[in-house]
Amino acid sequence: MSQPKTIYLKEYEAPAYHILSTELTFEIFEEHTLVINRMAIKRRGDVPVPLLLDGDDLELLCVKVDDVKIPTDAYERNEETLTLFDPGAEATVQVVTKIYPDKNTALEGLYRSGGIYCTQCEPHGFRRITYFIDRPDNMSVFTVKVIAEQSVCPVLLSNGNLEEEGSFPDGRHYALWKDPFPKPSYLFALVAGDLGRISDNFTTAEGNEVALHIYVDKGNEPRADHAMRSLKASMRWDEETYGRSYDLSVYNIVAVDSFNMGAMENKGLNIFNSHYVLADEETATDADFLGIESVIAHEYFHNWTGNRITCRDWFQLTLKEGLTVFRDQSFSADMQSEVVQRIRDVDMLRERQFPEDAGPTAHPIKPEQYIEINNFYTATVYEKGSEVIRMLHTILGEKAWRAAMDLYFETFDGQAVRTEDFLWAMQQHSPIDLAQFALWYSQERTPSLCAEHSYDPASGRLTLKLEQIVPDAVDGRKQQPYCMPLRLALLGHAGEELPLQLEGDTGAQPLLERGILLITRDEESFTFGGLASEPALSLNRHFGAPVVMEYPQEDVMNLMRFDSDGFVRYEAAQSFARSTLEAMMRGEAVSPQFLESFKHILEDESLDLQFKAQLLSLPTVTMLMQTQQTVDVHAILEASDALRREIAVACEATMRHLYALLHRPAHMGLEAESIGARALKNRLLGYLMAQQDAESIDSAMAQYEESHTMTDRLAALQLLHHGAPEAAEAPMRDFYERYSGDMLVMTKYFSVIASSPQPDTLSRVRAAMEDEVFNIKVPNLVRSLIGSFARNPYHFHAYDGSGYAFVAEQIIALDAINPMIAAGLSGAFKTYNRLNAHSRAQMRDALEKVQAHRGISKNVYEIVGKILA
Numbered sequence: 001m002s003q004p005k006t007i008y009l010k011e012y013e014a015p016a017y018h019i020l021s022t023e024l025t026f027e028i029f030e031e032h033t034l035v036i037n038r039m040a041i042k043r044r045g046d047v048p049v050p051l052l053l054d055g056d057d058l059e060l061l062c063v064k065v066d067d068v069k070i071p072t073d074a075y076e077r078n079e080e081t082l083t084l085f086d087p088g089a090e091a092t093v094q095v096v097t098k099i100y101p102d103k104n105t106a107l108e109g110l111y112r113s114g115g116i117y118c119t120q121c122e123p124h125g126f127r128r129i130t131y132f133i134d135r136p137d138n139m140s141v142f143t144v145k146v147i148a149e150q151s152v153c154p155v156l157l158s159n160g161n162l163e164e165e166g167s168f169p170d171g172r173h174y175a176l177w178k179d180p181f182p183k184p185s186y187l188f189a190l191v192a193g194d195l196g197r198i199s200d201n202f203t204t205a206e207g208n209e210v211a212l213h214i215y216v217d218k219g220n221e222p223r224a225d226h227a228m229r230s231l232k233a234s235m236r237w238d239e240e241t242y243g244r245s246y247d248l249s250v251y252n253i254v255a256v257d258s259f260n261m262g263a264m265e266n267k268g269l270n271i272f273n274s275h276y277v278l279a280d281e282e283t284a285t286d287a288d289f290l291g292i293e294s295v296i297a298h299e300y301f302h303n304w305t306g307n308r309i310t311c312r313d314w315f316q317l318t319l320k321e322g323l324t325v326f327r328d329q330s331f332s333a334d335m336q337s338e339v340v341q342r343i344r345d346v347d348m349l350r351e352r353q354f355p356e357d358a359g360p361t362a363h364p365i366k367p368e369q370y371i372e373i374n375n376f377y378t379a380t381v382y383e384k385g386s387e388v389i390r391m392l393h394t395i396l397g398e399k400a401w402r403a404a405m406d407l408y409f410e411t412f413d414g415q416a417v418r419t420e421d422f423l424w425a426m427q428q429h430s431p432i433d434l435a436q437f438a439l440w441y442s443q444e445r446t447p448s449l450c451a452e453h454s455y456d457p458a459s460g461r462l463t464l465k466l467e468q469i470v471p472d473a474v475d476g477r478k479q480q481p482y483c484m485p486l487r488l489a490l491l492g493h494a495g496e497e498l499p500l501q502l503e504g505d506t507g508a509q510p511l512l513e514r515g516i517l518l519i520t521r522d523e524e525s526f527t528f529g530g531l532a533s534e535p536a537l538s539l540n541r542h543f544g545a546p547v548v549m550e551y552p553q554e555d556v557m558n559l560m561r562f563d564s565d566g567f568v569r570y571e572a573a574q575s576f577a578r579s580t581l582e583a584m585m586r587g588e589a590v591s592p593q594f595l596e597s598f599k600h601i602l603e604d605e606s607l608d609l610q611f612k613a614q615l616l617s618l619p620t621v622t623m624l625m626q627t628q629q630t631v632d633v634h635a636i637l638e639a640s641d642a643l644r645r646e647i648a649v650a651c652e653a654t655m656r657h658l659y660a661l662l663h664r665p666a667h668m669g670l671e672a673e674s675i676g677a678r679a680l681k682n683r684l685l686g687y688l689m690a691q692q693d694a695e696s697i698d699s700a701m702a703q704y705e706e707s708h709t710m711t712d713r714l715a716a717l718q719l720l721h722h723g724a725p726e727a728a729e730a731p732m733r734d735f736y737e738r739y740s741g742d743m744l745v746m747t748k749y750f751s752v753i754a755s756s757p758q759p760d761t762l763s764r765v766r767a768a769m770e771d772e773v774f775n776i777k778v779p780n781l782v783r784s785l786i787g788s789f790a791r792n793p794y795h796f797h798a799y800d801g802s803g804y805a806f807v808a809e810q811i812i813a814l815d816a817i818n819p820m821i822a823a824g825l826s827g828a829f830k831t832y833n834r835l836n837a838h839s840r841a842q843m844r845d846a847l848e849k850v851q852a853h854r855g856i857s858k859n860v861y862e863i864v865g866k867i868l869a
């Protein structure tokens with residue numbers, strides 16, 4: 001194949017034309033759809049220039065300018081564009097294209113999923129529907145007419161407000177939608193099909209009535225209630241927190257089964273992966289409920305941060321994504337417990353983004369180049385992007401943050417802008433110059449912050465030395481030290497926060513009053529006075545900067561017990577567990593102090609139950625891999641399994657007692673206490689099951705049978721299947737029989753199979769692929785089965801290379817169906833460089849097969865190329 005082209009930010013040029021308004025007519029037929037597209041175009045400059053329209057995989061039927069068919073020598077067409085040589089300074093350009101939604105397995109553009117027609121246009125899907133200036137700096141007012149067979153597609157939706165509907169004598173009908181807000185084509189959406197719906201309404205702070213509808217497959221209506229509650233809560237929250245109200249008279253959400261990502265914020269017509277809409281206690285876990293709340297909020301918040309103010313170009317993706325993730329995380333923290341939410345978000349960052357930032361595909365939150373933009377919907381752009389926004393929030397403080405956001409909305413409403421424009425608004429209300437801070441947008445990799453301290457009893461002073469280690473970029477370029485806020489406290493013997501009396505010139509520390517040090521250099525030293533005895537150091541409270549914090553280990557036991565910052569307590573517990581595991585990998589015995597501290601938390605009755613479950617977790621394999629020079633997965637797994645058993649032996653009686661207390665049917669429902677009870681109970685059962693003894697297996701069997709919630713049922717099933725496969729046979733059969741008709745629940749069943757440590761896992765995964773419930777065209781099923789396998793450290797990294805070979809084989813097969821999903825799966829190989837020679841050689845074999853495959857997509861080409869470079 002020809003070498004895919006690299007696109008550079010520095011080569012950005014504004015488009016030569018704008019499309020002021022766009023009238024679309026969709027004629028939906030069983031085999032194909034006709035798209036009639038009338039665009040009012042306007043040239044920006046005075047001199048005649050060609051009009052370049054993007055198009056991908058389109059059958060072109062007709063081109064007209066001002067209603068006259070133009071001769072074929074007035075335009076030119078290639079794989080990616082339709083060029084009209086000189087359509088004039090202002091004209092109406094009409095193109096008619098024919099597309100085949102049923103054949104569209106890539107799920108970009110217009111496709112049919114489970115009988116429902118729907119679209120996905122971000123980032124480049126619109127060009128698979130019609131020819132257009134398909135870039136976000138081209139904002140147009142859309143009017144959309146959808147025509148289809150009434151019996152096949154009783155529901156016809158698009159963006160904005162419904163203007164008109166009607167029917168034809170031949171059994172077809174139409175709906176006409178108009179969106180008054182100019183928008184880029186990536187926010188266009190259309191849905192047509194036979195759907196049920198639930199409805200509600202919302203009155204905005206200004207008194208406007210908004211109709212709310214959630215469309216789902218018929219029969220699933222009752223499972224959309226939680227999504228509706230979440231939507232209303234989000235709408236209220238954005239009014240109260242940011243003074244932003246909804247701006248159309250209708251808000252539609254549609255749930256579809258085949259979707260490449262979580263959901264999409266199309267103006268007034270969000271399209272969701274059904275996983276993020278449908279839930280009830282019988283079929284969804286607590287994590288699913290929380291996920292729905294957060295994704296519904298995320299898409300709703302995009303209406304202001306993304307739609308009203310959008311991105312100038314795709315390099316600016318974090319402008320809308322980092323900011324919107326920050327907003328949805330703040331919302332979830334307000335709805336749930338703040339510290340529990342923070343720990344979840346940080347876990348996710350470190351589990352997914354840190355490895356990305358340490359690997360061959362590392363990129364700044366604002367990349368400067370790409371081959372395939374779809375590869376940049378990453379944890380870096382989203383989650384690290386959110387951490388960068390969070391640091392700005394910390395630096396400005398609540399009040400100035402709100403003022404800066406108000407300014408951002410007022411100044412740029414209705415525009416397509418850059419991250420520099422956002423930073424400009426922040427700067428107007430910032431206590432510090434943000435020039436150095438802006439490096440967070442242009443540099444990659446995770447910095448480390450190493451802290452050392454010494455206390456001098458004679459003078460009552462503590463000196464804190466901080467060294468900022470900034471790794472080189474992927475290409476070896478040196479990078480500069482960052483400006484970051486570091487929240488800290490000095491704690492007395494009972495955990496009380498002591499006053500921060502910084503000595504010397506404190507002029508450069510405008511945030512100290514709020515307990516925040518501003519770090520700007522690679523080496524800095526701070527002296528605090530007035531300390532009657534040696535304090536414990538509580539650093540990076542709340543995880544205020546996305547860094548690897550190297551902790552002074554001597555304080556961890558105290559911090560774990562009494563730090564008033566819940567995040568630091570958690571961090572101390574994780575860090576103590578990590579050093580314990582590392583010692584075990586060196587052949588040492590389990591540290592008795594660790595077991596004692598663990599027990600201390602276990603027996604602490606004052607703790608919130610969800611928080612306690614988090615404090616009692618062990619670092620994951622991915623986390624442990626991050627601190628190893630050369631990764632030895634099997635050593636990590638051995639040590640982790642051994643520590644789990646030792647903990648179970650040391651705490652068995654207390655755990656059984658507590659488990660019994662928590663395992664009560666009273667604990668149903670979604671309030672924090674019930675969620676907490678389930679989280680803790682299942683954490684305890686996890687430890688107990690590490691012993692694989694009859695009593696624990698009985699508990700798990702009983703929990704499976706008696707459970708009223710999917711959370712409990714699934715936890716028991718997974719522990720049984722992974723730890724006691726013979727006992728698990730009956731519940732596995734039962735689960736399959738109960739839920740084989742429910743695709744969303746089956747994704748859970750497939751992940752249980754694919755994440756198992758049992759030796760026959762790969763053959764079971766292969767067998768599951770043959771199951772009639774499995775369908776390789778449905779991304780949720782692929783992620784749950786093949787994706788879970790690729791994350792299964794026991795088998796992906798199998799010594800004989802079978803795990804790598806299997807995943808490579810699936811990447812090749814999937815690439816022909818859905819390149820985005822194939823590229824996502826390729827990410828499993830990102831650890832390549834850090835593995836030992838044996839595993840590396842096997843991975844190389846697997847990856848080279850992928851690379852050599854004829855016709856590989858540019859999505860996969862870009863990722864695999866970077867890994868092997």
Ligand code: 0A1
Nearest residue numbers: 120122123260261263264377
């Ligand atoms: N903007 C969406 C994410 C999204 C991106 C690409 C998609 O398909 C190619 C779909 C969704 C969000 O942030 O929620």
Ligand code: ZN
Nearest residue numbers: 298302321324
């Ligand atoms: Zn988003």
